[in-house]
Amino acid sequence: xxxxxxxxxxxxxxxxxxxxxxxxxxxxxxxxxxxxxxxxxxxxxxxxxxxxxxxxxxxxxxxxxxxxxxxxxxxxxxxxxxxxxxxxxxxxxxxxxxxxxxxxxxxxxxxxxxxxxxxxxxxxxxxxxxxxxxxxxxxxxxxxxxxxxxxxxxxxxxxxxxxxxxxxxxxxxxxxxxxxxxxxxxxx
Amino acid sequence: xxxxxxxxxxxxxxxxxxxxxxxxxxxxxxxxxxxxxxxxxxxxxxxxxxxxxxxxxxxxxxxxxxxxxxxxxxxxxxxxxxxxxxxxxxxxxxxxxxxxxxxxxxxxxxxxxxxxxxxxxxxxxxxxxxxxxxxxxxxxxxxxxxxxxxxxxxxxxxxxxxxxxxxxxxxxxxxxxxxxxxxxxxxxxxxxxxxxxxxxxxxxxxxxxxxxxxxxxxxxxxxxxxxxxxxxxxxxxxxxxxxxxxxxxxxxxxxxxxxxxxxxxxxxxxxxxxxxxxxxxxxxxxxxxxxxxxxxxxxxxxxxxxxxxxxxxxxxxxxxxxxxxxxxxxxxxxxxxxxxxxxxxxxxxxxxxxxxxxxxxxxxxxxxxxxxxxxxxxxxxxxxxxxxxxxxxxxxxxxxxxxxxxxxxxxxxxxxxxxxxxxxxxxxxxxxxxxxxxxxxxxxxxxxxxxxxxxxxxxxxxxxxxxxxxxxxxxxxxxxxxxxxxxxxxxxxxxxxxxxxxxxxxxxxxxxxxxxxxxxxxxxxxxxxxxxxxxxxxxxxxxxxxxxxxxxxxxxxxxxxxxxxxxxxxxxxxxxxxxxxxxxxxxxxxxxxxxxxxxxxxxxxxxxxxxxxxxxxxxxxxxxxxxxxxxxxxxxxxxxxxxxxxxxxxxxxxxxxxxxxxxxxxxxxxxxxxxxxxxxxxxxxxxxxxxxxxxxxxxxxxxxxxxxxxxxxxxxxxxxxxxxxxxxxxxxxxxxxxxxxxxxxxxxxxxxxxxxxxxxxxxxxxxx
Numbered sequence: 001x002x003x004x005x006x007x008x009x010x011x012x013x014x015x016x017x018x019x020x021x022x023x024x025x026x027x028x029x030x031x032x033x034x035x036x037x038x039x040x041x042x043x044x045x046x047x048x049x050x051x052x053x054x055x056x057x058x059x060x061x062x063x064x065x066x067x068x069x070x071x072x073x074x075x076x077x078x079x080x081x082x083x084x085x086x087x088x089x090x091x092x093x094x095x096x097x098x099x100x101x102x103x104x105x106x107x108x109x110x111x112x113x114x115x116x117x118x119x120x121x122x123x124x125x126x127x128x129x130x131x132x133x134x135x136x137x138x139x140x141x142x143x144x145x146x147x148x149x150x151x152x153x154x155x156x157x158x159x160x161x162x163x164x165x166x167x168x169x170x171x172x173x174x175x176x177x178x179x180x181x182x183x184x185x186x187x188x
Numbered sequence: 189x190x191x192x193x194x195x196x197x198x199x200x201x202x203x204x205x206x207x208x209x210x211x212x213x214x215x216x217x218x219x220x221x222x223x224x225x226x227x228x229x230x231x232x233x234x235x236x237x238x239x240x241x242x243x244x245x246x247x248x249x250x251x252x253x254x255x256x257x258x259x260x261x262x263x264x265x266x267x268x269x270x271x272x273x274x275x276x277x278x279x280x281x282x283x284x285x286x287x288x289x290x291x292x293x294x295x296x297x298x299x300x301x302x303x304x305x306x307x308x309x310x311x312x313x314x315x316x317x318x319x320x321x322x323x324x325x326x327x328x329x330x331x332x333x334x335x336x337x338x339x340x341x342x343x344x345x346x347x348x349x350x351x352x353x354x355x356x357x358x359x360x361x362x363x364x365x366x367x368x369x370x371x372x373x374x375x376x377x378x379x380x381x382x383x384x385x386x387x388x389x390x391x392x393x394x395x396x397x398x399x400x401x402x403x404x405x406x407x408x409x410x411x412x413x414x415x416x417x418x419x420x421x422x423x424x425x426x427x428x429x430x431x432x433x434x435x436x437x438x439x440x441x442x443x444x445x446x447x448x449x450x451x452x453x454x455x456x457x458x459x460x461x462x463x464x465x466x467x468x469x470x471x472x473x474x475x476x477x478x479x480x481x482x483x484x485x486x487x488x489x490x491x492x493x494x495x496x497x498x499x500x501x502x503x504x505x506x507x508x509x510x511x512x513x514x515x516x517x518x519x520x521x522x523x524x525x526x527x528x529x530x531x532x533x534x535x536x537x538x539x540x541x542x543x544x545x546x547x548x549x550x551x552x553x554x555x556x557x558x559x560x561x562x563x564x565x566x567x568x569x570x571x572x573x574x575x576x577x578x579x580x581x582x583x584x585x586x587x588x589x590x591x592x593x594x595x596x597x598x599x600x601x602x603x604x605x606x607x608x609x610x611x612x613x614x615x616x617x618x619x620x621x622x623x624x625x626x627x628x629x630x631x632x633x634x635x636x637x638x639x640x641x642x643x644x645x646x647x648x649x650x651x652x653x654x655x656x657x658x659x660x661x662x663x664x665x666x667x668x669x670x671x672x673x674x675x676x677x678x679x680x681x682x683x684x685x686x687x688x689x690x691x692x693x694x695x696x697x698x699x700x701x702x703x704x705x706x707x708x709x710x711x712x713x714x715x716x717x718x719x720x721x722x723x724x725x726x727x728x729x730x731x732x733x734x735x736x737x738x739x740x741x742x743x744x745x746x747x748x749x750x751x752x753x754x755x756x757x758x759x760x761x762x763x764x765x766x767x768x769x770x771x772x773x774x775x776x777x778x779x780x781x782x783x784x785x786x787x788x789x790x791x792x793x794x795x796x797x798x799x800x801x802x803x804x805x806x807x808x809x810x811x812x813x814x815x816x817x818x819x820x821x822x823x824x825x826x827x828x829x830x831x832x833x834x835x836x837x838x839x840x841x842x843x844x845x846x847x848x849x850x851x852x853x854x855x856x857x858x859x860x861x862x863x864x865x866x867x868x869x870x871x872x873x874x875x876x877x878x879x880x881x882x883x884x885x886x887x888x889x890x891x892x893x894x895x896x897x898x899x900x901x902x903x904x905x906x907x908x909x910x911x912x913x914x915x916x917x918x919x920x921x922x923x924x925x926x927x928x929x930x931x932x933x934x935x936x937x938x939x940x941x942x943x944x945x946x947x948x949x950x951x952x953x954x955x956x
């Protein structure tokens with residue numbers, strides 16, 4: 001029993017793709033650029049003339065399922081295939097999914113994709129059925145990250161590193177206007 | 189669970205192309221394999237996806253590697269694996285891998301081979317070698333050998349250099365970082381190591397540490413409290429992330445450095461106490477630099493960096509408590525490269541940043557004992573020739589471009605008739621590919637040891653399939669100087685197909701070659717004849733060291749155990765087998781935050797060691813050979829780009845390691861082909877849009893590549909990543925994707941270290 005979340009020290013990201021490869025290898029995600037549970041989004045561009053570039057607005061954002069506490073995907077699924085597990089992770093009953101894609105359309109974060117191997121919609125589940133299932137305490141993307149920018153842990157445990165870092169540092173969530181109450185936090 | 193079906197299907201004898209073998213050889217696991225819920229074996233290994241070496245644990249389930257995880261015990265790699273490290277699984281299970289020994293049937297390069305047994309392959313090599321060495325009257329240097337992989341290099345040299353007796357060894361140094369190593373060694377007497385973590389102000393010229401990851405440097409830069417200043421003619425990820433980015437004209441970093449030295453000396457910003465104690469010929473340096481008037485204004489005219497910025501940064505650098513001018517390791521750029529690298533060392537020295545925290549440190553590496561072998565003396569062997577006309581050069585790895593030039597122009601003092609090539613993609617790794625092809629076509633025997641059917645492998649007469657690094661144990665290696673450690677690559681899975689480790693390949697080859705080659709020596713070598721007369725054949729053979737398998741009397745596991753236990757004890761050996769790593773604080777290392785560790789306690793790190801050394805401002809040998817004994821700017825360093833032409837520079841993407849990762853199915857999802865970076869305003873004026881095909885023409889050849897217009901590159905400069913444009917059809921994922929830089933780069937080299945200068949080619953372009 002836990003309430004898992006993730007915090008990103010996002011400004012440290014160098015967009016090296018280590019997290020994406022680690023995730024795909026750990027979780028057996030099909031190859032192909034379109035298949036992925038997580039990705040890095042390059043926000044804004046370097047502006048201006050080469051000799052006088054403005055690099056101030058460019059940032060690299062870690063994108064994946066935001067583990068909404070009020071998850072639009074869960075409500076949207078006509079088959080009741082989506083549920084929240086005992087660790088607060090939004091999961092899928094694979095056998096109940098018949099690819100209506102309602103969850104994909106409902107998600108404000110574009111977190112889901114079609115897993116063509118298993119004929120379901122798939123997304124990040126914090127390595128719940130691989131690493132966490134074996135009792136490990138880190139996710140694949142977190143442990144491999146050169147910048148160590150991904151904090152993962154139990155939000156309900158005030159002694160967890162993620163709880164401490166969220167208490168110490170200012171942070172924000174993505175698309176707060178959507179009212180989804182994400183459990184993924186971006187550290188300022 | 190996905191299983192590898194090891195159904196060794198019999199192949200039709202006769203002429204079959206490599207790619208037919210590849211696709212029909214055996215059932216492979218699906219490209220990714222989800223890890224199971226069960227605990228599995230975690231084998232500690234060392235990565236080999238690039239030259240760097242990080243440590244990891246390979247998760248092995250039912251003899252399949254399902255995941256690679258970082259090893260938190262290794263100080264060097266700081267508990268991380270990069271995208272390439274994570275994708276190493278794909279290198280093991282690449283369906284295009286070399287699987288069986290092959291002998292060429294078609295023409296060189298057309299990929300037609302027949303499958304043979306290991307013994308047939310060895311026999312073929314033996315017959316050819318006996319003939320060649322006999323023809324050359326036992327001049328063993330007629331057999332050249334080269335290696336592009338860091339691990340096992342010394343052992344490979346022991347076999348072909350010490351045992352077989354050739355003086356012609358070549359490695360990647362002369363197309364990589366030899367000028368940097370040489371400049372540092374000659375200036376402060378050691379190649380040193382940079383303490384990035386300890387520096388509070390760091391300048392980087394051109395080295396792209398956030399896309400060409402080197403541990404621990406790249407990781408330390410992310411966490412160090414330091415100001416980072418980056419000079420680059422391209423706005424790389426490192427430049428994007430820098431505190432200050434200085435766009436610079438390619439090949440002019442030396443002018444920036446000279447100006448920093450000028451300002452530091454003129455304004456007396458340098459560390460006077462340090463200079464007084466350690467500098468040799470400082471008066472000469474001072475006189476030279478001041479008389480040349482390398483002012484900031486002068487440097488601005490070369491570099492395009494505003495003079496005021498140069499002045500301010502120089503002041504900030506010398507005012508910092510631990511400044512470091514980062515000595516990048518990267519290919520050599522231009523004719524001034526050695527002087528540029530040396531100027532960086534001198535700047536560090538002027539700041540006193542040598543042998544102290546945050547500077548170039550000497551440290552205390554572990555020195556591993558050598559396994560001694562008996563080396564035969566070949567009286568008829570002639571020395572190497574590729575350093576003729578080179579001032580210093582690497583006595584170990586030579587000069588590729590000078591070597592190749594002498595071969596193809598028939599100006600070498602003796603013919604080189606055979607070449608052994610291990611993990612070194614000659615057909616992609618040096619400028620002017622046609623010349624490399626010509627060189628290989630002049631050989632009577634080309635043998636390739638590799639894992640992949642590279643452009644070079646398909647030029648071979650005999651292909652010997654080596655296993656990947658996850659399928660073998662290697663000899664223990666000593667790493668680093670500030671926080672030294674030992675690391676051992678353990679075997680995660682058994683070699684697949686009929687591939688073998690290098691040691692096993694050389695053992696088999698040695699068994700086959702020792703006696704026949706001894707007989708050739710006995711025929712031509714007067715000293716050996718004398719020895720046989722005095723001691724008899726058997727004793728002359730054994731005591732003369734002619735048994736080429738001497739090093740392979742024991743297998744690698746036994747050799748490691750003996751070596752490590754004898755020098756460090758059983759506890760260290762056990763740690764290396766279990767954790768893959770040993771360092772003195774391994775049992776007490778502390779997690780600082782989020783899986784990031786402190787290894788050596790601060791007070792135990794070897795920031796400063798006792799050492800007698802001098803900083804050499806003046807190198808007499810250079811003057812003797814007509815070069816500047818103190819770094820200076822020469823008129824011919826002013827590279828002219830004609831109107832409507834462009835200067836080409838190269839580099840690589842974060843997901844590629846030269847051409848070695850070209851066929852990796854995971855990594856190709858991130859960068860399937862390379863693009864030509866062209867300034868967006870220039871592209872606009874030429875009507876070139878993103879993805880348009882562009883022909884790029886140089887004096888050597890031409891390529892076609894897709895355009896990437898961007899403001900992140902200067903108007904008269906083009907950039908393309910190295911490692912694409914693979915010609916071998918047998919590399920099915922890589923073939924025909926993007927274009928090769930070395931097709932168009934002119935093969936020029938500088939004469940101090942004999943290194944290829946990669947950034948001195950002008951091209952014109954045409955939209956197709």
